Amino acid sequence: MSPVLEVLDGGLQTTIQDAGRPGLLALGVPRAGALDDLSFRLANRLAGNPRGTAVLELRSPAPVLRVQAASARIVLTGSGQGLAIERDGTVQNWASWRSIGVRQGDVIRIVPFADTAVAYLAVTGGFDVPVLFGSQATFLRGGFGGFEGRSLTTGDALPLNRDAKPDDPDLTLLHVPTFTASPVLRALPGPQAAHFADDVVAAFFRQEFTVSRDIDRMGMRLEGTPLRHKAGADIISDATVPGAIQVPGSSQPILLLKDCQTTGGYPKIAVVISADLSAAGRVLPGGKLHFRKVTMTEAEEALADAGHMYRSYAASAVAVRESWGA
Amino acid sequence: MEPLGDTALVLDFGDRVDRAISARVMAARDAVAAAGLEGIVDLVPTFCSLAVHFAPEQIGSADLAARIGMLELAEAAAGRPGQAVRIPVLYDGPDLGAVAQAAGLSPDEVAKLHAATPYHVYMLGFLPGFAYLGDLPESLRLPRLKEPRTRVPPGSVALAEQMTAVYPVQSPGGWHLIGRTPLILFDHRKDSPSLLQPGDEVRFEAIGEAEFERLSSDGELS
Structure with missing residues (x-):
């Protein structure tokens, strides 16, 4: 029987996510891909996977999975709460940010988490689902990519690729990322910042926003002091990017994320820099946000810093010995 | 040329929905594509502008802006012409009567007028394969529905303001539904997944119910 993860819940x-699907924006197809790129990349690092291998993106409550494979290796990142694995009637708790060998019949339960909106479960070798336009990422609204273009549901059997090097040691991180619940997201002025009076733009960069419950992979509605337009909320539709903060007629901004529409008809007051998109993706409903204005040079330096930061976490991976019953 | 965050540049060509402006947007797209600049990942034409999406790990915003600036896009000749696409429509939409009433026409006249007009694909957006087609004849221009529908069926042919469109997948929608096409607008299993591309020229063609059923079953077989 080919190896699968059986979905008990x-x-x-x-959803299955990877680095996303560039090249189709002109056809109205967003890139999709992991909301928290840092945790996604570290999951693959710890699983021993090539960069960009598809993983599961999870929200809490997370799925319950049963291993239907002779053996497999899994990693949980993003959430620091860890996971519980049931084997032969015994439950053992395992830490996040490390790889763990599992075998036929093991039941994987991710501990409920509230330290991030999204966690990642990588499996060494990745998932055996179709590659569409260079990516396995699920695009929910389009109904394609990933596992049948949708979220996992009870009874699914998620096909696994085989672990090419099952005898490699498990890895753990000595240096684990810590996340803040109330990030300051650095942003560049948007292409329609001039649609707002100077004091409105200044207030945007000064005030605290609360993340509403209206949040998904497309974006999140924020609540704060209303951002009044100088003259109307409609523009002739133009291109959007994840990180863009658009302000519709309600005067309450929407921060766009990886599954956002490729074009939009609302003024964009600011755009979160790519170095801070992972932090935006981790924010939970009810969380607090600030935006800080930066220059393009600062954005480019921040991206280089984020790359250094990833490499320093990745370089802290070491072999780990403890295993079942230890 | 203006930055759209640190991953895209926007080249503006005007401030209204207009065929001549759109032609310049498409010409700029073709010129930038032909230049083969490193780091560009997507070129997105919209009504009045071209968005150049790039990989910031490969090229900086200012560097890319300088390279695009040297292309002399203002003089770019019109690029390749768009393809001509015919879309068969059964004009039986739930809003056809209301549109006819607002236009002071019969439902049949609305269908004839809609099908007699050549349309230009200004851009795609909103959904995969959703093309903004213009321009509608003046008499068919209506504001969007006050209460958008939560579910518009795929294949619905719709209109709002000066645009008409076909919904490629089921989605919420605030446009007036005047008919439906049996064609599949977006198929992720195809190498070229979208029936319509920016710059294409589109004609609608009225069909009857029997023809609709026949074309629908053809679509299922392919």
Whole structure:
């Protein structure tokens, strides 16, 4: 029998994601891909996977999975709460940010988490699902990519590729990322910042926003002091990017994320820099946000810093010995 | 040329929905594509502008802006012409009567007028394969529905303001539904997944129910 993860419970929203699907924006197809790029990349690092291998993106409550494979290796990142694995009637708790060998019949339960909106479960070798336009990422609204273009649900059997090097040691991180619940997201002025009076733009960069419950992979509505337009909220539709903060007629901004529409008809007051998109993706409903204005040079330096930061976490991976019953 | 964050540049060509402006947007797209600049990942034409999306790990915003600036896009000749696409429509939409009433026409006249007009694909957006087609004849221009529908069926042919469009997948929608096409607008299993591309020229063609059923079953077989 080919190896699968059997889905005993689909969880709140579990999708296959990778680095995304560039090249189709002009056809109205967003890139999709992991919301928290840092945790996604570290999951693959710890699983021993090539960069960009597809993983499961999880929200809490996360799925319950049973291993239907002779053996497999898994990693949980993003959430620091860890996971519980049931084997032969015994439950053992395992830490996040490390790889763990599992075998036929093991039941994987991710501990409920509230330290991030999204966690990642990588499996060494990745998932055996179709590659569409260079990516396995699920695009929910388009109904394609990932596992049948949708979130996992009870009864699914998620096909696994085989672990090419099952005898490699498990890895753990000595240096684990810590996340803040109330990030300051650095942003560049948007292409329609001039649609707002100077004091409105200044207030945007000064005030605290609360993340509403209206949040998904497309974006999140924020609540704060209303951002009044100088003259109307409609523009002739133009291109959007993840990180863009658009302000519709309600005067309450929407921060766009990886599954956002490729074009939009609302003024964009600011755009979060790519170095801070992972932090935006981790924010939970009810969380607080600030934006800080930066220059393009600062954005480019921040991206280089984020790359250094990833490499320093990745370089802290070491072999780990403890295993079942240890 | 203006930055759209640190991953895209926007080249503006005007401030209204207009065929001549759109032609310049498409010509700029073709010129930038032909230049083969490193680091560009997507070129997105919209009504009045071209968005150049790039990989910031490969090229900086200012560097890319300088390279694009040297292309002399203002003089770019019109690029390749768009393809001509015919879309068969059964004009039986739930809003056809209301549109006819607003236009002071019969439903049949609305269908004839809609099908007699050549349309230009200004851009795609909103959904995969959703093309903004213009321009509608003046008499068919209506504001969007006050209460958008939560579910518009795929294949619905719709209109709002000066645009008409076909919904490629089921989605919420605030446009007036005047008919439906059996064609599949977006198929992720195809190498070229979208029936319509920016710059294409589109004609609608009225069909009857029997023809609709026949074309629908053809679509299922392919």
